Structures are given as structure tokens and as C-alpha cells.
Amino acid sequence: MSLLPSRFIYVCLHFLVLYFQLQESQQTAPDFRFIIENHTKHPDELSRKQTRSYQLYSRTTGKHVQILGKKINANGDDGSKYALLVVETETFGSRIRIQGKESGYYICMNKNGKIIGKLNGLNQECVFVEEFLENNYTALVSAKYKGWYLGFNRKGRPKKGSRTTQTQQEVHFMKRPRQGKVDPLEEFRFTPVTKRTRRARRLKFNPKTN
Numbered sequence: 001m002s003l004l005p006s007r008f009i010y011v012c013l014h015f016l017v018l019y020f021q022l023q024e025s026q027q028t029a030p031d032f033r034f035i036i037e038n039h040t041k042h043p044d045e046l047s048r049k050q051t052r053s054y055q056l057y058s059r060t061t062g063k064h065v066q067i068l069g070k071k072i073n074a075n076g077d078d079g080s081k082y083a084l085l086v087v088e089t090e091t092f093g094s095r096i097r098i099q100g101k102e103s104g105y106y107i108c109m110n111k112n113g114k115i116i117g118k119l120n121g122l123n124q125e126c127v128f129v130e131e132f133l134e135n136n137y138t139a140l141v142s143a144k145y146k147g148w149y150l151g152f153n154r155k156g157r158p159k160k161g162s163r164t165t166q167t168q169q170e171v172h173f174m175k176r177p178r179q180g181k182v183d184p185l186e187e188f189r190f191t192p193v194t195k196r197t198r199r200a201r202r203l204k205f206n207p208k209t210n
Contacts, residue, residue, distance in 0.1 A: 050089045053101065055179075059137060059172040061156045065107075067100030070117045072107055074152035079179030094130040095143055097121045107150065109142045113161030115150065137172035 056065040058074035064083040066076030076083030081102040088097050098107045099121060106121030107128070118126060127143040128150060140150040148161025151171035164171050 052087045055083050055176045057174040057176045060170050067103050067105050069103050069105050073156040075156035084178050109161050115158035139166050139171045
């Protein structure tokens with residue numbers, strides 16, 4: 001009979017532990033989306049920036065975005081020096097700045113929604129957010145003017161941001177390496193290739209092992 005009190009105490013303690021665990025699980029979990037959104041709104045110097053070089057193919061014109069200086073259009077030929085872009089991520093998110101490698105000008109959008117080129121790309125008007133679409137295209141929305149996209153009409157002329165939406169073909173782009181470029185390692189500098197990887201490839205294709 002002496003075992004009954006101790007067993008009763010054990011059961012009570014067990015239920016008490018379960019109660020506290022249930023209380024902890026009901027507490028609101030941190031909203032990491034909110035944290036990321038607020039971090040990307042305020043650029044810092046601690047995040048690892050990444051620089052890439054590629055062309056931006058326009059779905060509307062079938063050609064490439066080119067930065068001639070203050071003027072920007074989507075009539076660039078494949079391999080044109082003005083169509084080669086230098087793209088730098090601003091933070092760990094998808095916020096980027098797009099600069100013409102030849103002209104040195106940045107793609108920017110002013111308060112009227114007009115697409116212009118600027119030599120100083122530090123202004124928030126020159127920052128765009130990449131949106132990856134289900135059709136494998138990419139849309140670029142202004143980081144400062146929400147809902148305004150980078151877009152070009154069929155003649156390759158820039159569209160006003162206030163007249164664009166994500167579903168329009170005019171705002172759909174595809175990243176393409178510059179003409180004749182096949183090695184992606186230079187485009188994405190932080191992709192490592194180790195000695196072990198090379199050795200594994202040699203062993204895989206060694207005819208003596210087959």
C-alpha cells in the first residue's frame with residue numbers, strides 16, 4: 001500500500017511537466033519573415049555582397065536590356081558591350097543594383113516611375129528586388145516604389161512603373177551569360193570546386209574502374 005502515494009506523486013509530476021510544455025508550445029513563434037523584411041530595408045556592411053555579370057533577356061523584345069548612359073532600352077544584341085550588366089546584391093536578400101559594365105550607369109526609377117540611368121547608384125531609387133516567377137522568368141520591382149516594375153514595351157522603350165504589373169510580359173526577364181561564355185564559375189564567384197570534387201570526377205570517368 002505504501003507504493004500508492006509515490007506512484008500518485010509520480011503521475012502528478014508527469015502531468016505537471018506536460019502542462020508546462022503545452023504552455024511553451026502555445027507561445028507565439030518569432031516571425032522570421034518580418035525580421036528578414038526589416039533587415040533588407042536597411043542595408044548594412046556586414047552582409048556578404050555578391051557581384052555577378054550577365055545579360056538580361058527581355059521577353060517582350062527578344063533582345064537584351066542595355067544601358068547606354070542616361071538612356072536605357074531593351075534592344076541590345078546578344079554580346080553587345082552595352083548589354084553586359086554588373087549586378088550587385090545589396091544585402092543577404094534579393095535586393096540588387098544593376099550597372100552597365102561599359103557605360104558605368106545604373107538603372108534607376110524616379111518618383112514618376114520613369115526609368116533613367118544614373119552614375120551614382122547609391123540612391124534607393126536604383127535598388128530593385130528580384131521576384132522569381134513560376135514561368136522561370138524574373139521580375140524586378142522597385143525597392144522604393146512598391147508595385148512598380150522595370151519593364152519595356154515591344155519597341156524596347158521603358159514603361160512607366162505606375163503602368164506595370166507582375167503579370168505583364170513587359171516586366172519578364174531571363175538572366176543569360178554573355179555571348180560565348182559557358183563557364184558559370186565566374187558568374188557566381190562563391191561556387192567552390194574542391195580537389196575532392198575533381199578527384200571524384202576522374203574516378204567516375206576512369207575506364208579502368210568500369
